[in-house]
Amino acid sequence: MIKLSAISKNYHTDKVQTRALDNINLQVDAGEFVSIMGPSGCGKSTLLNIIGLLDRPASGQIEINGQLLGNYSDSQVAKLRNQTFGFIFQSFHLINELRVIDNVELPLLYRKMPATERRAKAKAALEKVGLTARMEHFPNQLSGGQQQRVAIARAMVGEPQILLADEPTGNLDSQMGAEVMSQLLALNQAGTTIVMVTHNEQEAKHSNRIVRVFDGQLVQ
């Protein structure tokens, strides 16, 4: 499903060049739940961003569903992100000016889908995370846990094949974190491939496989 070959990534700050990822080879199969772990600054979020096509590698190849992404145009990459991936971020990244229902509907806006269908799907997604009653609220009227559940609803509304979660429980207390994890597990059991960056060993144990990154390299 996802195949990274010899991926490297450098960051340039003024005169200093930092190697964030160094010759990464990784394969994630359909239906897997993979956790990426490692100390802060080791490159795990960079790896997740490259998998999700949010960032471009300096070198190496990315294959998604057997398709090699070479010189994909901006609109082709956008379409691929929309139809293949769902994202959950540590700080939720909900749009505060939009109501909960509009936030959840967002990925469907970039598909040719009638407004009524979009609305129905967004409602169904909110129902799954137990937030139907809050759909007319704005994000800043919700607790952190509720916001992350909205983010999960947004990530799954388009029924993506792959869900990428960057420390999804990082900003939540343990009880809310547990709720979010149980929802991710339910999605994985329903067939969604999940790649999650986490610092939490307990949460990582729920996944099928743990990938460890240290100084930009994979350590098994």
Next chain:
Amino acid sequence: MLKNYLIIAWRIALQRKLFTLINLLCISLTLLVLLVLTALLENTFQPTGVEGKSPRMLQILTMLSYNDERGNSRHSPLGYKVITDYIKPLPSAELVAAVSLPESTTVYQAERTTDLLMRRADAAYWQILDFEVLSGRVPSAEDVATGRFVLVLNQSTAKQLFGQQPAVGQKLNVGGQQFEVIGVVADVLQLNSFADMWAPVSTYPSSDYQHQMWGNFTALILTRDAANFTAIKQELATAIVDFQFDDPAMWSDVRIWADTKLDIFARMLLQNERQADSGAATLLMIISALMLLFMLLPALNLVNLNTGRMLERSTEIGVRKAFGASRQQLIWQFLVENLLLCTVGGLLGLVLAAAALEVIESSGVIPYLQVNINFTVFALGMLISIIFGLLSGIIPAWRTAKLDPVHALKGARR
């Protein structure tokens, strides 16, 4: 998608009230000034109503007499004799009117005196200009020929002098002469028709005016159509080749130009008194350039504001990109937001301009002013505000839409 963009644009506009307010004020105040200015300019250069025949009218406001060898120069309104001897005989002119510039005159009534502006005109004046007669009549050719002391007042003056009483038929002492009011016309503020009252030219206390080369007169020349302007100008140039001064030792040359209203202002402002070209084209270019410059400043300001606003929304851009928005779709989204603001700003500008013109008219700051919004200018203004929207939106939209999603999500400003 468009509906969605509009809804989001509307919500964002409501959420960011200060930015929306600044943006709207920027656009609407610019349009307000442009609309008011063009309404005033149009009223001056292309009047309707009383001076509605202006498109086929030339006029001579002043003449320049000089003798360069002796260093003599005199720039003054025309003497009546210049009009009768050199302008009235022009073959291509349909009608030529002589009218004095407004002269300050004192009106004596039983218990008070009133200072008013008065013009004295010949009969052709009343034929060329289409005054709206509210009661009575305007002077006839016979009134002028026989020197009858008849007087026409405008509505405000009639009310000022006689209150609610009918003015027509009333007797009035103007500067020591007894006149009878024969008509009341609507108030008007235009170049040749502005005055408080009018009398026949033949009512001057002395007939000296008939023999003067320099005086207080202007000439209005009506032609069949604007195509005759060139012929008239040529005929005038030929007619004044043998211009006869009273004192040829003092004066050797004369310059008299038959101009349109725009030409008159251009000649006056650009001081092109000695050449045939009034400089109207240059004046129009200067006005257009000033207007464009006037619009450019808020446009640049908006570009700046929008860039800041959009970069503030970089996380939103990152999220949208992560969930499948292409660069093109983001650019469209921001453009729609901008266009919506600019359109609302444009409409607000129209309402403000209409209100401002109403206030200017009713305040009496400019007496007898009657101006309307020019809808061609408004359409142009709306078009320009849409171009504003595009220009001030496209650069920031392009800059922000090309942010890498990962940088945008981190709130990066590059």
